[in-house]
Amino acid sequence: MTLRWIFVSVLAAVMIGCAPVGQYQNGSDNRDLEPITVRVSGFGTYEDASRDRSNTRKRLLARRASQLDAYRNLAERVYGTVIFGSSTVSDFVLSNDMFRTYVDSYIRGAKMVAVNEHSDGVFETVMELKLETEFRSCVAQVSDIQVQDLCPIPVPRDSDSTGDVQARSVDSLYYLD
Template identity: 70%
Template sequence: MTLRWTLVPVLAFALSACAPVGSYRDSPQDATREFEPITVRVSGFGTYENVREDRLNTRKRLMARRASQLDAYRNLAERVYGTVVYGNSTVNDFVVHNDTFRTYVDSYIRGARMVAVNEHNDGVVETVMELRLEPRFRECVARVSDDQVREVCAIPMPRHNDRVGDIEARRTNSLYYLD
C-alpha cells in the first residue's frame, strides 16, 4: 500500500517533467504575432595597392569603389541568407599539417540601397548598404527551417522589363521594397 502511494506521485512527476514548456514554433500565438520591418545595414571594403600612386589614377579608384560595393552586397547576402562553410583539416601525429576553409554564398539581393561611400585616408573605400526586410519575409523565415530559407523565402526576380524601377516591384509580390 505504501509502495502505491510513493509510486503514483513519482510517476506523475516523471510524466509532468516530459511535458513541453512554452509554445511550439507553429502555435496559433505565432500566427497572430505581427512582425515589424527590419533594416539590415552592412559595410563593404575595397582598396587599391599603392595609396600614394593609385589615388591619382581614376580607374583604380573606381575599381576600389566597385570592389567595396561588391563586398557590401556579399555581406548583405550573408546576413540575410547565411553562409555555407566547407572545411578540411589534415592531422598527423596530433599536429595539424593542412587546414583549409572555404565559404560559399549563393544568393541574389534585390532592393538594397547604398547609404554612403567613404574613402578613408589609408586608401580604404567603404560602402555602406542597407536592405529593409519586410514583415512577410520575417513571417516566411519563422515558418520554415533554416536550410529552406534560401529556397522558400527567396526574393522573386522580375519576369518582365523592370525599367520603371522598384516602384513597379510592389506588384510582383516581392518580399523587399525600397522606401
C-alpha cells in the same frame, strides 16, 4: 469495472479542460512585427595606395570592390554562408587547416547608404536592407536549407529611395548629397 469508468471519465474531463477554446494562434500575430533593417559595410582598396590614388580607373575599381563586398556581406547576413573545411593532423599535430566559404544569393531592395573614401585609401560602402514582415514569417516556417528558394525578399514598398548615395561628416575626398 466501476473503477475503470471513473478513471476514463476523469481522464476525458481533464483532456477537455486542457483543450484550447476559440481560435488558437501559434506565436504572435504577423501584424505586430516591425520590419528589421539590416545594415552592413563593404571595403575595397587600391593595390598601392600611394601610387594608385591618382589613377581614376583604379579608384573606380576600388570603389566597385567595396560595393561588391557590401552586397556579399548583406547576402551572408540575410541568407547565411556555406562553409567547407578540412584539417589534416599528423602525429597529433595540426599540419594543414583549410576553409572555403560559399555565398549564392539573390538580393533585391538593397539601399546604398554611403560610399566613403577614407584618408588611408580604403573605400567603404554602407548598405541596408529592410526585411519586411512577410519575409520574417516565411523564414520562421521553412527549414534553413529552403529559405533562399522559398522566401524571396519582397521589393520595398512606400517611398524607399533605393540607390540613393549619401555621405556626411566622414573622412572622405568627396561626397554626394
